[in-house]
Amino acid sequence: MTIANRPFVQISGEDFTVGGEKILFRGFGLGSWMNLEHFMIGLPGTDTMIKQAFAEVYGKARAEQFFDRFLLEFMSERDFVFLKKLGVNHLRLPFNYKYFIDDQHPGAYKKEGFNYLDHIVSLCEKYEIYAILDLHSVPGGQNPDWHCDTASGLPLFWEYGALRDTVIGLWGHIAAYYKDQPWIAAYDIVNEPSLVKDAEVFNDFYRKVITEIRKVDGKHIIFVEGNAFTTDFSMIEPVDDPQVAYEFHFYPFVADPAVLTHEMPRSRRKEIFAAAFQELLAIRDKYKRPVWCGELGLVFDQEDIDYQMEIIEDMLDLCEQNDVSWALWTYKDAATMGIVYPGEDTPWRKLTGEIKLEWNQHKEQEKGEALVDYMAATYFKPISAAERYPLQFRMRTIMQAIAVEQILKPRLNNLPWEEAFALPASFRWENCKHWSELETLVRSYTQK
Template sequence: MKSNFIQTEDGQFVLHNKEIMLRGVSIGSWMDLENFMIKIPGTERSIRHAYSEVYGKENAEQFFDDFLHHFITEDDFIFLKSLGINVIRLPFDYRHFVEDQSPGLIKMDGFTHLDRVLELCNKFEIYAILDLHSSPGGQNPDSHGGGETGVSGFWQDASLRERMIHLWRVIARRYKDQEIIAGYDILNEPSFVSDRDAFNDFYEKVIHAIREEDPHHILFLEGDDWAKDFSIFTSLGGYQQALSFHFYPGQHVYLNTEVEKRRAELEAKIAYFTELRKQTGMPLWAGETGGHFPNEHLWEGLLLIKDCLDLFEKNRISWTLWSYKDAGAMGMVRPQEDTDWMSFAKTLRYQWERKDRSYSTIAKEIFEMLEMKFSYIIEDSSRESLKFRIFSLLNELHIHHLVKPTLRSIPWEEMKRYPESFLFMNCEGGEELVELVKSYTGVLPKRAE
């Protein structure tokens, strides 16, 4: 083992034989667009297709290339370094590297952007974790998982899994000597996995493929149920492997809960993962944590995030907040309100993001209508999975009836400037969250209760 690679040992991450806590942020919605974060309904594929249809293929490609470049630059890294963090998680959509119509062909477009950011990681000495955030067919039914139908189709088709095994082999071969990479987050948030055998077969094969190319980097494994349930694995505890779980504290449940009771309940949930660490000897990384808090609950939300980070620190669990930058959803920074993107987002938001028009509200109304029509009861477990099919229908409808008409009303000469809104110099941030992060990285004194 090369000594300059972060390693796993006795349930902790180590570097040069000393424990290292990974503390940082995810760069969400950079190479994997999430509609609620960029404020455009749809999926990465359908949003890109809408731009191509309205503005032409070449203009659309230039638009998203500019978006990827402006979203994360050296100015962002100067800011990230000032936070005192030592790691960033880099989520990506498989389509940046694999062509759907030519599944055996590896595209270089994604590597161009990934290499640029990894160079910045090297320059500013911030580790990177590469995260396959979406897969063909979708490893989960949500729109950020890569699927288009609201079904976890990745687990139903072995040929789709073989494509991602091949992609990871290529990634491992390319980056095997990159010491600034802490590891590979093999698959983000599997959920509603329909075949346990297929799940374990995929992990066995993808780990083998990566290890044939790369013996150095840590492999991060995420469980079922949005990276919370690891009982789906038939075995755990392999060489240079770590557990990655996602921990959102559930703001609707805990905001009004008495402080000591809330913290006790959160600690009880964390105990599941610390027990797994004890059983397997695998380090723990909370790959996503944070919250989506409306302005009227921002302070309570910050206290809830603090509760979680306190627990992670107490239990020596590494963490990355979701997320660094977006259009005003969960990001630490966002474009200023007077930027082109935010004005564009407001135009769409009034049409699709109102509470009475939320995806969950509409799904609930549809289920109730069906129960009245057919005189049967749709069980909660069925609702939970079926609602994503409704979400996929709404994404498709919104693309045709909201996004495309809005795009057609904006001349290309104006639209092509919109990605500049995400340049760091055009962004603003939540100082309270920034100060909170700094208190854990040692840049600022620890915040008082």
């Protein structure tokens, strides 16, 4: 079947379909590819901070060369051979808006974003694996955390209409480019909104961006995500578009860390997971549209991998039992959450292994909360957990800036350019290992 007459993924009631046949999406996200995430890639800072550090140490031109090589080395045809062997049928492709928009010239779109997305989309087409485009970072930040590349710890995207208008225009531009590509299953408008206060602003953005896409593209599915890192849909109003679906993310241990302990009986963990999952499923019942669990996963540890596979299995079972499409987070990273990761003897892992001795995400979060408590108690009065929650994100952006200056840049200064430029090769398939336990688990679902 040629691409010209290939049917698009569509919505029929509460199902995704292709050519009238139901499809359940099973796959992975491509985290830390076109949007660097510090703990997954092993380097402190946000995407922009990390790239600026490379530019300051090696110069702008060499930094651009470095990240161009990183993006192209990160995923190759060998990876798609493995994905096809796993039996997965889709990849979620997170990207940073900065690959398309220069903040100083927001009206002129850059071409590089399409160059990198096309690299993956063309392989998706060849191996018949659907792509879902995920705007993971927007101007001002759609949530307060590092993974939307915020430098403030504030979700400023929801405060300024001009920022939202920029993204509305960007999605129209992307849709015009990909409108005839059936191996793109959907557009995931904005990853994990959070701390959104104004429901009218929230819904107005979705209405406008959907309208903008539909001016040029009436075929592709559009995913709407909820508030609170897409776990709360109470603000979301119905959308008058038959090809709109809903996406949630499932990390139930964030609210209840005890579920990850060995002391928790598996039966009790399953009960907690099931209750949390049913709350998320309410959006399907409410609007009678299909849902997609666009993220679920764990940080893996060699010493505990069999137990952790039980936890992943419990989460995936809920998706399968409730007829919910899913994407594991993530496919590849520096041995954190990815099924594929560079070996310990690779230059990237050696560098990040040194960095881990001084910095990691968990220390950053703990210290951020402790510093907010210290400031409140020292200069004012102790504050509640609810007050502390948004403030610790702002504290962490300061800590990230310091970590870049004191931990990342000194190491780059001691790393000759030739050695630095060789770092991305660590992510080549031949230099990587993978979790065979997770491979076996995923195949148990995809080969039913």
